[in-house]
Amino acid sequence: MFAVKGARREGFFALAVWLLLSLVSQVQANPRHASIVIDVDTAQVLHESHADASRYPASLTKMMTLYMLFEAMEKRKMSLDTSMRVSTHAAAMPPTNIRLRSGDTLSVRDAIPALIVRSANDVAAVVAEALGGTEANFGRMMTEKARKLGMHSTIFRNASGLPHSEQRTTARDMAILSTRLMKDFPQYYHYFSTQSFRYKGMIYNSHNRMVRNIPGVDGLKTGFIRASGFNVATSAKRGNRRVVGVVMGGQSAASRDQHMAQLLDRSFTQSVMTKSVRNVSNMDAAPAVAMKVSMSVPVSKPASSSQRTLEPAMMQRPTQAKATVASQRAAGVDSNNSWGIQIGSYQLYDRAQAQAQAVTRWVAGEVVVTEVEVRNRKLYRAQLVGLQRNEAHTACQSLVRQGIGCLVVRS
Structure with a gap:
């Protein structure tokens, strides 16, 4: 009997692994895929895959049109x-x-749901010309606003997202825009949950099935052109947690929505787990956390003129060895370089290492991945150490503005 039960468990486990690997292989096989999930309150990145790869925004563009x-x-x-x-x-x-006609007029009251529910390209052009004179000039205004919001990899050429070879963005930038729409204009965010609207006797229904079908989802926008695949930006709240997710390059609307639903479920679980890890790390005494092993890899910074920077001085200063910091603290010396930033806690060491190393594009520091144990669960904490206190705070604030979550810590 026990052998049969064990065989069943092994069978279920094998099936689960196969399903997971199948999903991963499908995503990897799609060259247009990109995704990211961010905790809105902490700005921590809960998931990312090709989040900085250049993609076509399609009708996610209309979120910036609405922002303007x-x-x-x-x-x-x-x-x-x-x-x-x-x-x-x-x-x-x-x-x-x-079906707007030349010479007609359109109220802002009708334009907002038309952009969100119908994703109307004619309405996007009307708004663009009302605010920018011409759609081309409005595209320049949108790009300038994107830079101010921290969307450094985005270029807009039109207000609708219709195909244009130079209109590009990233999943991370779309997540930043989604978050800023909620935070900067909370009085208008409710429009993004609109499921239908009436205009001149016609009733238009939303393309966004996420709002109807997925628990906690209350906005934002879908998009599709052939060059982009199926895109979606989604905000969801469960309990007191809110996350924003972006999936780009879906092979169908259904597979895109399914992938987003899986990312949301996983991210809400991870968000709760990360919160408890942070609470433990801030305690004076944490006997439940056993520091088992510390692995550090110094990272050298390439001197590329195309790199995005936080502060020029931070890009130029040499990394500090953690051993030096640790020895100074053991000797009772509070080194100026005994600060760092925590990027997050992850279930896999390679994931933690990759996340911390990715941040070294903007922050010079020593990558440290530390194994911790929380409630009998092994996690890997990713940090950049060897910073001065003011550098750590400045770096973390700048990363948060770019949609990368972090926490200032003593190293």
């Missing part, structure tokens, strides 16, 4: 009742649209 519109409303340059003229250019936009 909300900003104009906040500055009282426009209101919900403002009427916008429909030009010949706007009326000629291909589907998806709401």
Whole structure:
């Protein structure tokens, strides 16, 4: 009997592993795939895969169009009742649209749900011309705003996301935009959960099935062009936790949504686990945490002019050996370089190592991966150490602005 039960358990385990590997192989086989999940409150990156790879945004572009519109409303340059003229250019936009005609007018009140629910390209052009004079100029305004928001890898050429070879973004940048929409304009965020709207007697239903089907999801936007595959930016809240996820390059709307649902489930679990790890790390005494092994790998910084930087001085200063810091602290010396930043805690050592090493593109420091045990569960904590206190705080703040979660710690 026991042999049969053991065989069943092994069979179930093998099936689970096979399913996981199948999902991973499917994602890896798709060259357009990219994804990221961020904890909105802490800015910690809970998952990322090709998050900085250049991708076509498709209709996720309209989130920036809406950001610009909300900003104009906040500055009282426009209101919900403002009427916008429909030009010949706007009326000629291909589907998806709401069949606007040249010479018509469109209110901001109708434009917002048309962009979110219908993803109307003609409406995007109307908003662009109302705010920027021409759509091309509005594209430049959008790109400039993207830079100010920390979206350093994004270029906009139109307001809709219709195909343009130069219109590019990354999953990380779209996550930043999603987060800023919620934080900068909380009074308008509810629009992103709209499931249908009526315009001139026609009822339009949302393409975003995530809001209807996945627990906790309350926005944001989907997108598709042939060059991009199926994209989605999603925000979800469960309990007191909110995360933002972006999946790009899905091979179908259904597979994209399924992948996002899996990432959300995993990230909410990871978010809770990471919170308990942080609480333990901040305690004066933590007998439940056993520091078993510490592995450090010095990382050299390439002197590339194309690198994004946080502070020039931080890129130039040499890394400090952790052994030196540890010996100074053991001797009772509080070294100026005894600070660091914690990137996160992960179930796999290789994952922790890769996450910390990726951050060295912006921060010079020594990569340290430490094994910890929390509630009989092994985790690997990724840190960059050997920083001065002010450098650690500046670095962490800058990383958070770029959508990379971190925590300032004593090393």
